[in-house]
Amino acid sequence: MIGETFGNYRLVAELGSGGMGAVWLAEHTMLGSKVAIKVLRPELSQNQGIVQRFFDEARAASRVNHPNIVSVVDFGWQQSTAYLVMEHLQGQTVTRAIYQTGRVAPERALFIVREAAVAMAAAHAVQIIHRDLKPDNIFLVPDLSGGERVKVLDFGIAKLLGDSEPGHNLTQTGMIMGTPAYMSPEQCRGAGRVDHRTDIYALGCVLFHLLTGRTPFVAATPGDLIASHLTVPPPAPSSVTTGISPELDALVLRCLAKELDQRISTMPELIEAIDALLAAPSQLHATIALPPPVAPVPVPVPAVGTTMASSAGEVQRGAPAWRGGLIIGAFAVLGGVIAVIAMLSTGGGSEPAKAPVDAAIVTPAVPPDAALAPVVDAAAAAAAVDAGTPTKVPVKKPPRLPRTGSGGGSGSDGGSQSGGGSGSAYMYEGR
Numbered sequence: 001m002i003g004e005t006f007g008n009y010r011l012v013a014e015l016g017s018g019g020m021g022a023v024w025l026a027e028h029t030m031l032g033s034k035v036a037i038k039v040l041r042p043e044l045s046q047n048q049g050i051v052q053r054f055f056d057e058a059r060a061a062s063r064v065n066h067p068n069i070v071s072v073v074d075f076g077w078q079q080s081t082a083y084l085v086m087e088h089l090q091g092q093t094v095t096r097a098i099y100q101t102g103r104v105a106p107e108r109a110l111f112i113v114r115e116a117a118v119a120m121a122a123a124h125a126v127q128i129i130h131r132d133l134k135p136d137n138i139f140l141v142p143d144l145s146g147g148e149r150v151k152v153l154d155f156g157i158a159k160l161l162g163d164s165e166p167g168h169n170l171t172q173t174g175m176i177m178g179t180p181a182y183m184s185p186e187q188c189r190g191a192g193r194v195d196h197r198t199d200i201y202a203l204g205c206v207l208f209h210l211l212t213g214r215t216p217f218v219a220a221t222p223g224d225l226i227a228s229h230l231t232v233p234p235p236a237p238s239s240v241t242t243g244i245s246p247e248l249d250a251l252v253l254r255c256l257a258k259e260l261d262q263r264i265s266t267m268p269e270l271i272e273a274i275d276a277l278l279a280a281p282s283q284l285h286a287t288i289a290l291p292p293p294v295a296p297v298p299v300p301v302p303a304v305g306t307t308m309a310s311s312a313g314e315v316q317r318g319a320p321a322w323r324g325g326l327i328i329g330a331f332a333v334l335g336g337v338i339a340v341i342a343m344l345s346t347g348g349g350s351e352p353a354k355a356p357v358d359a360a361i362v363t364p365a366v367p368p369d370a371a372l373a374p375v376v377d378a379a380a381a382a383a384a385v386d387a388g389t390p391t392k393v394p395v396k397k398p399p400r401l402p403r404t405g406s407g408g409g410s411g412s413d414g415g416s417q418s419g420g421g422s423g424s425a426y427m428y429e430g431r
Contacts, residue, residue, distance in 0.1 A: 068119035094135035109210035115150035121267035133202035204255025
């Protein structure tokens with residue numbers, strides 16, 4: 001059909017097609033301005049009732065003259081085919097916007113549905129009911145200010161085939177009168193009288209789709225979808241995705257109420273509810289409720305298995321007393337063994353090892369006459385060690401030496417001697 005003329009317009013390219021016909025991009029043969037032409041299918045153009053209603057709806061839509069509604073500028077016949085001439089829009093459908101992002105932010109979703117509701121309020125005022133509102137029929141046009149403008153398409157097309165049309169059963173009527181995923185329960189039943197509240201239900205489905213990325217009901221066949229609209233309670237958006245506030249859930253569910261008296265009743269009421277949410281951004285997003293702070297409860301510190309004394313000089317709680325005594329005794333024995341090894345090694349070379357000192361006669365400090373104190377007989381000490389006898393080692397009276405001050409000298413082997421305090425390690429209390 002490219003190149004064919006409809007009135008003053010020549011078809012340039014097909015923009016899309018559906019059950020009612022096809023939409024074409026066309027240009028004015030004299031002015032070159034672009035328009036969109038919807039061409040009714042030839043077999044439907046033979047039905048005078050359908051064509052009359054097609055043109056009546058076109059006249060009604062043109063009378064609305066609202067910036068959020070696509071303008072119808074002409075209509076007529078091309079041979080035996082009826083057509084409508086509409087403004088050509090640059091932008092994308094809401095379907096495409098959802099596809100690009102997966103889902104739409106609550107603020108933008110509410111803005112889109114609000115603008116569509118404003119358009120529908122104007123249409124309802126002149127008794128026009130859309131009956132096929134869906135993301136494909138809501139268009140987003142870039143605005144000169146950098147934002148976007150909403151345009152509602154396809155007015156009146158869903159009303160072309162009524163329930164009483166001869167030769168069409170319920171399924172055919174449902175397929176033509178609307179899209180099952182967005183149809184109200186009364187529309188699914190094929191009710192003879194469907195009022196403006198069916199458009200409110202459809203916008204509720206659109207809002208659900210924008211917020212979650214899917215329609216309220218998902219089914220394999222149109223029949224199953226229709227059954228869901230009739231019998232299954234609608235899910236809350238927050239049950240499908242995250243970040244949806246209870247207030248936003250409540251708005252969507254009011255639009256999707258199956259009973260007409262429980263549904264939002266008019267488009268102005270829907271606009272008011274949306275404005276209230278947009279005025280309170282904190283109500284648009286779900287918040288994670290944190291538990292109230294709890295006063296810290298003292299937790300008993302488990303006893304540490306240690307025998308080290310605390311700074312108060314007490315064994316820490318939880319350590320058995322007998323364990324402390326046992327380990328202290330072990331340290332004492334170990335210290336004695338180390339002392340014996342040290343004494344045996346101080347002689348160096350082949351010198352006989354010095355005998356262990358009898359603790360009963362060791363003094364804790366150096367006496368004033370240290371130089372006159374008796375010293376251990378090294379040979380006798382070595383013999384005692386070799387014999388393993390516990391008897392005391394005899395000592396010799398040393399010769400009297402001149403005084404040299406307090407005792408604190410180094411050992412005869414040149415290495416510092418270990419022992420208690422300063423001075424010689426082998427000093428005894430004696431006269």
